[in-house]
Amino acid sequence: MTRDAMTQAGDYPLARPVAGTGGGTRAVHDRIAHDLGIAIVGGRYQPGDMLPGEERYSAETGISRTAYREAVRVLSAKGLVYSRTKSGTRINERVRWNMLDLDVLAWMFEAGPSPEFLRDIFELRTVVEPAAAQFAALRRDAQDISRMGHALEEMRRFGLQTPEGRAADQLFHRLILLATRNESLISLSTSVTAVVAWTTHFARDERKESRDPMPDHDAVFDAIMRGDSEDARLKMLALIRHASGDAGMA
CATH class of the missing domain: 1.20.120.530 (GntR ligand-binding domain-like)
Known part of the structure:
Protein backbone atom coordinates (compact mmCIF):
# COMPACT_ATOMS: atom_id res chain seq x y z
CA MET A 1 0.00 0.00 0.00
CA THR A 2 1.33 3.42 -0.92
CA ARG A 3 1.74 6.16 1.65
CA ASP A 4 -0.93 8.19 -0.19
CA ALA A 5 -3.40 5.34 0.10
CA MET A 6 -2.59 4.87 3.77
CA THR A 7 -3.32 8.49 4.62
CA GLN A 8 -6.74 8.87 3.03
CA ALA A 9 -9.40 10.11 5.44
CA GLY A 10 -11.46 6.99 4.78
CA ASP A 11 -8.74 4.89 6.36
CA TYR A 12 -9.84 5.80 9.87
CA PRO A 13 -12.92 3.73 10.62
CA LEU A 14 -14.07 3.63 14.23
CA ALA A 15 -15.57 0.23 13.58
CA ARG A 16 -17.05 -1.75 10.75
CA PRO A 17 -20.47 -0.32 9.88
CA VAL A 18 -23.37 -2.28 11.27
CA ALA A 19 -25.52 -3.27 8.34
CA GLY A 20 -29.15 -2.24 8.13
CA THR A 21 -32.14 -4.47 8.56
CA GLY A 22 -32.81 -5.03 4.91
CA GLY A 23 -29.81 -7.15 3.95
CA GLY A 24 -29.14 -10.85 3.90
CA THR A 25 -27.27 -13.13 6.27
CA ARG A 26 -24.30 -10.76 6.41
CA ALA A 27 -26.47 -7.87 7.64
CA VAL A 28 -28.23 -10.04 10.20
CA HIS A 29 -25.10 -11.59 11.68
CA ASP A 30 -23.40 -8.18 11.93
CA ARG A 31 -26.37 -6.87 13.92
CA ILE A 32 -26.32 -9.88 16.21
CA ALA A 33 -22.55 -9.57 16.79
CA HIS A 34 -22.98 -5.85 17.50
CA ASP A 35 -25.75 -6.38 20.04
CA LEU A 36 -24.06 -9.31 21.76
CA GLY A 37 -20.72 -7.51 21.73
CA ILE A 38 -22.18 -4.51 23.57
CA ALA A 39 -23.92 -6.84 26.04
CA ILE A 40 -20.62 -8.62 26.74
CA VAL A 41 -18.34 -5.60 27.12
CA GLY A 42 -21.06 -3.75 29.03
CA GLY A 43 -21.19 -6.48 31.65
CA ARG A 44 -24.58 -8.02 30.93
CA TYR A 45 -22.68 -11.25 30.37
CA GLN A 46 -19.83 -12.03 32.73
CA PRO A 47 -16.73 -14.16 32.00
CA GLY A 48 -17.75 -17.79 32.19
CA ASP A 49 -21.41 -17.12 31.36
CA MET A 50 -22.90 -19.16 28.54
CA LEU A 51 -24.50 -17.62 25.49
CA PRO A 52 -27.83 -19.04 24.32
CA GLY A 53 -27.50 -22.06 22.07
CA GLU A 54 -28.31 -21.86 18.37
CA GLU A 55 -31.64 -23.66 18.62
CA ARG A 56 -32.86 -21.60 21.58
CA TYR A 57 -31.76 -18.31 20.08
CA SER A 58 -33.38 -19.10 16.74
CA ALA A 59 -36.62 -20.20 18.39
CA GLU A 60 -36.82 -17.08 20.57
CA THR A 61 -35.86 -14.52 17.93
CA GLY A 62 -36.86 -16.04 14.61
CA ILE A 63 -33.32 -15.48 13.33
CA SER A 64 -31.65 -18.30 11.47
CA ARG A 65 -29.18 -20.56 13.20
CA THR A 66 -26.69 -19.80 10.42
CA ALA A 67 -26.74 -16.06 11.11
CA TYR A 68 -26.34 -16.62 14.84
CA ARG A 69 -23.49 -19.06 14.26
CA GLU A 70 -21.68 -16.50 12.08
CA ALA A 71 -22.14 -13.82 14.73
CA VAL A 72 -20.59 -16.09 17.35
CA ARG A 73 -17.65 -16.69 15.03
CA VAL A 74 -17.13 -12.93 14.77
CA LEU A 75 -17.13 -12.60 18.56
CA SER A 76 -14.76 -15.55 18.88
CA ALA A 77 -12.30 -13.99 16.43
CA LYS A 78 -12.24 -10.89 18.66
CA GLY A 79 -11.51 -13.01 21.73
CA LEU A 80 -14.81 -12.27 23.47
CA VAL A 81 -16.13 -15.82 23.49
CA TYR A 82 -14.95 -19.39 23.09
CA SER A 83 -16.84 -22.51 22.07
CA ARG A 84 -16.40 -26.10 23.11
CA THR A 85 -18.10 -29.12 21.61
CA LYS A 86 -21.04 -30.22 23.80
CA SER A 87 -20.41 -27.42 26.32
CA GLY A 88 -21.63 -24.41 24.34
CA THR A 89 -20.25 -20.92 23.92
CA ARG A 90 -18.99 -19.01 26.95
CA ILE A 91 -17.67 -15.53 27.61
CA ASN A 92 -13.88 -15.32 27.74
CA GLU A 93 -11.86 -13.69 30.49
CA ARG A 94 -11.24 -10.01 29.73
CA VAL A 95 -7.52 -10.59 29.33
CA ARG A 96 -8.34 -12.57 26.17
CA TRP A 97 -10.41 -9.81 24.59
CA ASN A 98 -8.81 -8.00 21.66
CA MET A 99 -9.18 -4.53 23.12
CA LEU A 100 -7.61 -2.87 20.06
CA ASP A 101 -10.07 -4.42 17.63
CA LEU A 102 -12.03 -1.56 16.06
CA ASP A 103 -15.41 -3.10 16.84
CA VAL A 104 -14.48 -3.90 20.44
CA LEU A 105 -13.31 -0.31 20.94
CA ALA A 106 -16.59 0.96 19.51
CA TRP A 107 -18.66 -1.38 21.66
CA MET A 108 -16.75 -0.29 24.77
CA PHE A 109 -17.69 3.33 24.16
CA GLU A 110 -21.26 2.50 23.15
CA ALA A 111 -21.68 0.55 26.38
CA GLY A 112 -20.18 3.42 28.39
Whole structure:
Protein backbone atom coordinates (compact mmCIF):
# COMPACT_ATOMS: atom_id res chain seq x y z
CA MET A 1 0.00 0.00 0.00
CA THR A 2 1.33 3.42 -0.92
CA ARG A 3 1.74 6.16 1.65
CA ASP A 4 -0.93 8.19 -0.19
CA ALA A 5 -3.40 5.34 0.10
CA MET A 6 -2.59 4.87 3.77
CA THR A 7 -3.32 8.49 4.62
CA GLN A 8 -6.74 8.87 3.03
CA ALA A 9 -9.40 10.11 5.44
CA GLY A 10 -11.46 6.99 4.78
CA ASP A 11 -8.74 4.89 6.36
CA TYR A 12 -9.84 5.80 9.87
CA PRO A 13 -12.92 3.73 10.62
CA LEU A 14 -14.07 3.63 14.23
CA ALA A 15 -15.57 0.23 13.58
CA ARG A 16 -17.05 -1.75 10.75
CA PRO A 17 -20.47 -0.32 9.88
CA VAL A 18 -23.37 -2.28 11.27
CA ALA A 19 -25.52 -3.27 8.34
CA GLY A 20 -29.15 -2.24 8.13
CA THR A 21 -32.14 -4.47 8.56
CA GLY A 22 -32.81 -5.03 4.91
CA GLY A 23 -29.81 -7.15 3.95
CA GLY A 24 -29.14 -10.85 3.90
CA THR A 25 -27.27 -13.13 6.27
CA ARG A 26 -24.30 -10.76 6.41
CA ALA A 27 -26.47 -7.87 7.64
CA VAL A 28 -28.23 -10.04 10.20
CA HIS A 29 -25.10 -11.59 11.68
CA ASP A 30 -23.40 -8.18 11.93
CA ARG A 31 -26.37 -6.87 13.92
CA ILE A 32 -26.32 -9.88 16.21
CA ALA A 33 -22.55 -9.57 16.79
CA HIS A 34 -22.98 -5.85 17.50
CA ASP A 35 -25.75 -6.38 20.04
CA LEU A 36 -24.06 -9.31 21.76
CA GLY A 37 -20.72 -7.51 21.73
CA ILE A 38 -22.18 -4.51 23.57
CA ALA A 39 -23.92 -6.84 26.04
CA ILE A 40 -20.62 -8.62 26.74
CA VAL A 41 -18.34 -5.60 27.12
CA GLY A 42 -21.06 -3.75 29.03
CA GLY A 43 -21.19 -6.48 31.65
CA ARG A 44 -24.58 -8.02 30.93
CA TYR A 45 -22.68 -11.25 30.37
CA GLN A 46 -19.83 -12.03 32.73
CA PRO A 47 -16.73 -14.16 32.00
CA GLY A 48 -17.75 -17.79 32.19
CA ASP A 49 -21.41 -17.12 31.36
CA MET A 50 -22.90 -19.16 28.54
CA LEU A 51 -24.50 -17.62 25.49
CA PRO A 52 -27.83 -19.04 24.32
CA GLY A 53 -27.50 -22.06 22.07
CA GLU A 54 -28.31 -21.86 18.37
CA GLU A 55 -31.64 -23.66 18.62
CA ARG A 56 -32.86 -21.60 21.58
CA TYR A 57 -31.76 -18.31 20.08
CA SER A 58 -33.38 -19.10 16.74
CA ALA A 59 -36.62 -20.20 18.39
CA GLU A 60 -36.82 -17.08 20.57
CA THR A 61 -35.86 -14.52 17.93
CA GLY A 62 -36.86 -16.04 14.61
CA ILE A 63 -33.32 -15.48 13.33
CA SER A 64 -31.65 -18.30 11.47
CA ARG A 65 -29.18 -20.56 13.20
CA THR A 66 -26.69 -19.80 10.42
CA ALA A 67 -26.74 -16.06 11.11
CA TYR A 68 -26.34 -16.62 14.84
CA ARG A 69 -23.49 -19.06 14.26
CA GLU A 70 -21.68 -16.50 12.08
CA ALA A 71 -22.14 -13.82 14.73
CA VAL A 72 -20.59 -16.09 17.35
CA ARG A 73 -17.65 -16.69 15.03
CA VAL A 74 -17.13 -12.93 14.77
CA LEU A 75 -17.13 -12.60 18.56
CA SER A 76 -14.76 -15.55 18.88
CA ALA A 77 -12.30 -13.99 16.43
CA LYS A 78 -12.24 -10.89 18.66
CA GLY A 79 -11.51 -13.01 21.73
CA LEU A 80 -14.81 -12.27 23.47
CA VAL A 81 -16.13 -15.82 23.49
CA TYR A 82 -14.95 -19.39 23.09
CA SER A 83 -16.84 -22.51 22.07
CA ARG A 84 -16.40 -26.10 23.11
CA THR A 85 -18.10 -29.12 21.61
CA LYS A 86 -21.04 -30.22 23.80
CA SER A 87 -20.41 -27.42 26.32
CA GLY A 88 -21.63 -24.41 24.34
CA THR A 89 -20.25 -20.92 23.92
CA ARG A 90 -18.99 -19.01 26.95
CA ILE A 91 -17.67 -15.53 27.61
CA ASN A 92 -13.88 -15.32 27.74
CA GLU A 93 -11.86 -13.69 30.49
CA ARG A 94 -11.24 -10.01 29.73
CA VAL A 95 -7.52 -10.59 29.33
CA ARG A 96 -8.34 -12.57 26.17
CA TRP A 97 -10.41 -9.81 24.59
CA ASN A 98 -8.81 -8.00 21.66
CA MET A 99 -9.18 -4.53 23.12
CA LEU A 100 -7.61 -2.87 20.06
CA ASP A 101 -10.07 -4.42 17.63
CA LEU A 102 -12.03 -1.56 16.06
CA ASP A 103 -15.41 -3.10 16.84
CA VAL A 104 -14.48 -3.90 20.44
CA LEU A 105 -13.31 -0.31 20.94
CA ALA A 106 -16.59 0.96 19.51
CA TRP A 107 -18.66 -1.38 21.66
CA MET A 108 -16.75 -0.29 24.77
CA PHE A 109 -17.69 3.33 24.16
CA GLU A 110 -21.26 2.50 23.15
CA ALA A 111 -21.68 0.55 26.38
CA GLY A 112 -20.18 3.42 28.39
CA PRO A 113 -16.42 3.28 29.05
CA SER A 114 -15.37 2.51 32.60
CA PRO A 115 -12.67 4.62 34.31
CA GLU A 116 -10.39 1.57 34.20
CA PHE A 117 -10.84 1.20 30.45
CA LEU A 118 -10.16 4.90 29.86
CA ARG A 119 -7.07 4.67 32.05
CA ASP A 120 -5.82 1.69 30.05
CA ILE A 121 -6.19 3.30 26.66
CA PHE A 122 -4.57 6.55 27.76
CA GLU A 123 -1.69 4.52 29.19
CA LEU A 124 -1.42 2.80 25.80
CA ARG A 125 -1.20 6.20 24.13
CA THR A 126 1.42 7.28 26.67
CA VAL A 127 3.54 4.26 25.79
CA VAL A 128 3.20 4.52 22.00
CA GLU A 129 2.73 8.11 20.87
CA PRO A 130 5.54 9.98 22.66
CA ALA A 131 8.06 7.46 21.31
CA ALA A 132 6.48 7.78 17.87
CA ALA A 133 6.81 11.57 18.01
CA GLN A 134 10.45 11.15 19.05
CA PHE A 135 11.22 8.87 16.10
CA ALA A 136 9.19 11.03 13.72
CA ALA A 137 11.29 14.07 14.64
CA LEU A 138 14.40 12.16 13.60
CA ARG A 139 13.05 10.51 10.43
CA ARG A 140 10.40 12.79 8.95
CA ASP A 141 10.86 14.29 5.53
CA ALA A 142 9.47 17.38 3.81
CA GLN A 143 6.39 15.52 2.60
CA ASP A 144 5.60 14.35 6.14
CA ILE A 145 5.88 17.92 7.43
CA SER A 146 3.65 19.23 4.66
CA ARG A 147 0.95 16.65 5.35
CA MET A 148 1.05 17.17 9.10
CA GLY A 149 0.80 20.91 8.62
CA HIS A 150 -2.18 20.53 6.31
CA ALA A 151 -3.91 18.22 8.79
CA LEU A 152 -3.50 20.83 11.51
CA GLU A 153 -4.86 23.53 9.21
CA GLU A 154 -7.96 21.42 8.62
CA MET A 155 -8.27 20.68 12.34
CA ARG A 156 -8.05 24.39 13.15
CA ARG A 157 -10.49 25.27 10.37
CA PHE A 158 -13.23 22.83 11.30
CA GLY A 159 -12.71 22.19 15.03
CA LEU A 160 -13.23 19.01 17.01
CA GLN A 161 -17.00 19.41 17.09
CA THR A 162 -17.21 18.43 13.41
CA PRO A 163 -16.51 15.16 11.56
CA GLU A 164 -14.03 16.99 9.32
CA GLY A 165 -12.06 18.36 12.25
CA ARG A 166 -11.95 14.99 13.98
CA ALA A 167 -10.81 13.27 10.79
CA ALA A 168 -7.98 15.82 10.54
CA ASP A 169 -7.04 15.13 14.16
CA GLN A 170 -6.88 11.39 13.46
CA LEU A 171 -4.85 12.03 10.33
CA PHE A 172 -2.30 14.12 12.24
CA HIS A 173 -1.71 11.35 14.77
CA ARG A 174 -1.54 8.72 12.02
CA LEU A 175 0.99 10.77 10.04
CA ILE A 176 3.26 10.89 13.08
CA LEU A 177 3.22 7.10 13.29
CA LEU A 178 3.87 6.81 9.55
CA ALA A 179 6.82 9.20 9.86
CA THR A 180 8.55 6.84 12.30
CA ARG A 181 9.38 4.52 9.37
CA ASN A 182 8.84 1.71 11.89
CA GLU A 183 6.54 -0.97 10.53
CA SER A 184 5.65 -2.30 13.98
CA LEU A 185 4.54 1.13 15.15
CA ILE A 186 2.73 1.80 11.88
CA SER A 187 0.78 -1.43 12.36
CA LEU A 188 -0.74 0.14 15.49
CA SER A 189 -1.83 3.30 13.71
CA THR A 190 -5.40 2.27 12.87
CA SER A 191 -6.11 1.26 16.47
CA VAL A 192 -4.34 4.29 17.94
CA THR A 193 -6.21 6.73 15.72
CA ALA A 194 -9.49 4.98 16.54
CA VAL A 195 -8.68 5.48 20.24
CA VAL A 196 -7.99 9.16 19.52
CA ALA A 197 -11.36 9.46 17.77
CA TRP A 198 -13.38 7.69 20.45
CA THR A 199 -11.81 9.56 23.35
CA THR A 200 -12.41 12.84 21.51
CA HIS A 201 -16.03 11.85 20.96
CA PHE A 202 -16.37 10.97 24.64
CA ALA A 203 -14.77 14.22 25.83
CA ARG A 204 -16.52 16.56 23.39
CA ASP A 205 -19.94 14.96 22.99
CA GLU A 206 -20.48 13.18 26.30
CA ARG A 207 -18.57 15.42 28.72
CA LYS A 208 -19.02 18.64 26.68
CA GLU A 209 -15.33 19.55 27.02
CA SER A 210 -14.50 22.76 25.12
CA ARG A 211 -10.75 23.19 25.74
CA ASP A 212 -8.80 24.32 22.68
CA PRO A 213 -6.50 21.42 21.69
CA MET A 214 -4.58 23.31 19.03
CA PRO A 215 -1.71 24.67 21.19
CA ASP A 216 -0.77 21.10 22.19
CA HIS A 217 -0.89 19.85 18.61
CA ASP A 218 1.03 22.87 17.31
CA ALA A 219 3.74 22.29 19.93
CA VAL A 220 4.17 18.65 18.87
CA PHE A 221 4.30 19.66 15.22
CA ASP A 222 6.84 22.41 15.88
CA ALA A 223 9.18 20.01 17.71
CA ILE A 224 8.92 17.40 14.93
CA MET A 225 9.48 20.06 12.28
CA ARG A 226 12.61 21.28 14.11
CA GLY A 227 13.88 17.70 14.47
CA ASP A 228 14.03 18.00 18.27
CA SER A 229 13.24 14.43 19.27
CA GLU A 230 13.25 14.93 23.03
CA ASP A 231 11.02 17.97 22.86
CA ALA A 232 8.67 16.11 20.51
CA ARG A 233 8.39 13.32 23.08
CA LEU A 234 7.70 15.75 25.92
CA LYS A 235 5.17 17.75 23.93
CA MET A 236 3.27 14.60 22.98
CA LEU A 237 3.22 13.53 26.62
CA ALA A 238 1.69 16.88 27.50
CA LEU A 239 -0.89 16.54 24.71
CA ILE A 240 -1.97 13.11 25.99
CA ARG A 241 -2.06 14.31 29.59
CA HIS A 242 -4.37 17.16 28.66
CA ALA A 243 -6.56 14.88 26.52
CA SER A 244 -6.81 12.51 29.48
CA GLY A 245 -8.01 15.41 31.60
CA ASP A 246 -10.63 16.24 28.97
CA ALA A 247 -11.95 12.68 29.35
CA GLY A 248 -12.19 13.13 33.12
CA MET A 249 -9.07 11.18 33.98
CA ALA A 250 -7.10 14.00 35.65
